[in-house]
Amino acid sequence: MALAIVLLIVIIGSVAFNWLSPWWFTDIASNWGNIDTTVFITFWVCGIVFVAVCLFMTYCVWKFRHKEGGRADYEPENSRLEWWLTVVTTIGVVAMLAPGLVVWDDYVNVPPDAQEFEVLAKQWTWAFRFPGEDGKLGTVDTTNIGMDNPFGMNMDDPNGADDVLVPASKVHLPKDQPVKVWLRSIDVLHDFFVPEFRAKMDAVPGMVTYFWFEPTKVGEYEILCAELCGVGHFSMRGRVQIDTQEDFDAWLDAQPTWAEMQAGITPKSYSAMAMRGRDVAETNGCFACHTLDGSVVVGPTWQGLWGSTRTMTDGSEVVVDGAYIDESVRNPAVKVVEGFAPVMIPYDLSEEDMQALIEYLREETGAEEPMSADRGEDAVPADAVALNEAAASNQGLAVLNAQGG
Numbered sequence: 001m002a003l004a005i006v007l008l009i010v011i012i013g014s015v016a017f018n019w020l021s022p023w024w025f026t027d028i029a030s031n032w033g034n035i036d037t038t039v040f041i042t043f044w045v046c047g048i049v050f051v052a053v054c055l056f057m058t059y060c061v062w063k064f065r066h067k068e069g070g071r072a073d074y075e076p077e078n079s080r081l082e083w084w085l086t087v088v089t090t091i092g093v094v095a096m097l098a099p100g101l102v103v104w105d106d107y108v109n110v111p112p113d114a115q116e117f118e119v120l121a122k123q124w125t126w127a128f129r130f131p132g133e134d135g136k137l138g139t140v141d142t143t144n145i146g147m148d149n150p151f152g153m154n155m156d157d158p159n160g161a162d163d164v165l166v167p168a169s170k171v172h173l174p175k176d177q178p179v180k181v182w183l184r185s186i187d188v189l190h191d192f193f194v195p196e197f198r199a200k201m202d203a204v205p206g207m208v209t210y211f212w213f214e215p216t217k218v219g220e221y222e223i224l225c226a227e228l229c230g231v232g233h234f235s236m237r238g239r240v241q242i243d244t245q246e247d248f249d250a251w252l253d254a255q256p257t258w259a260e261m262q263a264g265i266t267p268k269s270y271s272a273m274a275m276r277g278r279d280v281a282e283t284n285g286c287f288a289c290h291t292l293d294g295s296v297v298v299g300p301t302w303q304g305l306w307g308s309t310r311t312m313t314d315g316s317e318v319v320v321d322g323a324y325i326d327e328s329v330r331n332p333a334v335k336v337v338e339g340f341a342p343v344m345i346p347y348d349l350s351e352e353d354m355q356a357l358i359e360y361l362r363e364e365t366g367a368e369e370p371m372s373a374d375r376g377e378d379a380v381p382a383d384a385v386a387l388n389e390a391a392a393s394n395q396g397l398a399v400l401n402a403q404g405g
């Protein structure tokens with residue numbers, strides 16, 4: 001009897017929790033109300049089945065409780081009951097799955113008036129690309145990706161020149177305008193997710209995926225990565241600002257195009273050794289965590305690194321030289337820059353690669369030959385300034401959680 005009462009309390013408590021719980025959906029800010037509807041249908045079907053099964057169990061616990069001299073009936077088959085249960089179960093499963101098929105059909109059939117933009121995912125940041133005035137995204141190739149070409153743009157594709165590149169984790173989109181989102185990843189599996197839009201999609205290395213949505217509310221929302229993608233997964237966040245069409249146009253106009261970006265990048269001359277060092281840094285993925293523009297992604301920036309004095313977590317100070325770089329690559333946990341956690345893994349480079357990397361850092365970040373961002377104000381083209389600002393706005397979002405190098 002006591003057990004039956006406990007079961008009854010569990011049923012009432014579970015149902016009450018569903019209505020009284022403070023943890024509920026965020027306010028929806030896109031057209032995907034029918035995705036919420038499919039979730040509610042699933043809640044209702046599961047809820048009704050849960051209550052029915054538990055009530056039946058409660059009844060049985062009470063009705064068939066132990067009685068002196070009681071005997072059980074043996075009834076191995078009951079085809080009427082089996083038919084009845086099969087039909088009810090089938091209806092329940094169809095009710096949960098069929099609406100999803102209808103919504104999915106909508107989800108991948110993009111309205112013809114949708115504007116396009118691209119989301120580029122990498123460990124552990126987001127970047128964005130808009131098609132520019134011609135309305136066409138230029139073609140890309142992963143093998144083109146490098147420091148001066150983070151999106152892997154094809155140099156000889158004229159459609160790419162006016163593409164607007166946003167190498168920061170914050171992007172703007174217009175309200176009441178359907179957008180088609182193209183997704184690419186340059187390293188591992190990520191997933192672009194904005195909870196208020198109720199829509200998400202994997203970014204898969206080696207292929208391009210897409211979905212669409214229409215923002216319906218002006219405001220700023222958080223972009224999350226919804227796929228475990230490495231130690232920095234939790235910090236792979238961004239922001240999306242939904243603007244009126246007017247505000248959005250003004251914002252987009254202020255962003256540099258690919259052609260402007262290229263004009264703003266002054267090629268630097270490196271020794272052959274430093275060029276090899278730069279390859280070492282690229283192939284080992286150093287730039288996923290260390291930037292050259294002063295922004296903090298995961299680890300400390302490399303801007304102005306060589307010869308600078310850096311404070312470690314234990315309060316000691318280190319002047320950056322070859323020996324320090326060597327140690328920080330091979331044994332990153334020994335000296336950790338203040339404000340960062342020891343999350344970098346050791347890299348076992350060959351002696352030649354290590355020397356090349358050190359030479360690259362000396363030439364790239366040393367004071368004798370200042371890098372482009374350090375030149376006098378008037379020597380820097382306006383676009384480069386805008387670009388640096390865009391990159392710097394990344395800073396506040398990246399979680400300062402990494403090891404110094």
Ligand code: CUA
Binds near residue numbers: 189
């Ligand atoms: Cu990217 Cu998790």
